[in-house]
Amino acid sequence: EVQLVQSEAEVKKPGESLRISCKGSGYSFANYWITWVRQTPGKGLEWMGRIDPSDSYTYYSPSFQGHVTLSADKSSSTAYLQWSSLKASDTAMYYCARPRDYSQPPDYWGQGTLVTVSS
C-alpha cells in the first residue's frame, strides 16, 4: 500500500527556520516525483513545486521560487520542504503528494502538516 506520512504540526516564530518531512512507503520512492501543495483558508490549494527523488531535480512554482527549498533523500525515502526565515503568511497546511508523472495530478497524498507562524 502506497503511503506518504508527514511530520507533525509545528509552531514557530517569524524569522525562524523550519524543515518538514514526508516519508514514502509501499512503492519505489526514487521512481516517482513528490509535489508539495499549500492550503490556506483564503487561497485554497496552491501548487508549490516538485522534486525528482532519483536525482533531486526540482521545479518550483514562480510564486514559491526563492521562498522555499525542496529536497529529498532517496536512501531514507523522505522528501523535505524547508524555510530559512518564516513569515506569518507561511501559516498554512502543507501536503506532500505523489503524481504518476510530472504532468499528472497527485493520486496519493500525505495527511498534511500544519505550520503556524506567530510571534
Added chain:
Amino acid sequence: QSALTQPASVSGSPGQSITISCTGTSSDVGAYNYVSWFQQHPGKAPKLMISDVTNRPSGISNRFSGSKSGNTASLTISGLQAEDEADYYCSSYTTISTLVFGGGTKVTVL
C-alpha cells in the same frame, strides 16, 4: 499564474445532478487534456476523483464524470448523495510545466 475560476458554492437535493465549472485560459485548461478534479472533506487530504478530463481512478463511483470545452472544464455529480457534500477543486497542467488549482467549490446536499 492565476488560479482557475470555480463557483464558490453549488447545491442540490439528493438524487439530483449538479455541475461544477472550472474556467482557465489557453495556457492551462485549454492547452492540454490534463484537467483533474479533487474532493476534500473537512480535515482530510484531497482525493483524486477525475484525471485527464474524463478518467476515473479505480474505486471512484461512475456518478462522477468530467468534460471539457475550450478553456472550461466541468465536473458532474449525478445521483447526488449526502456523502458527496465536500469541497471540490479542479486543477490543470500548464504550459510552464506547473500545476494550477481552482479556488474550490463547496457542494451542499440539501
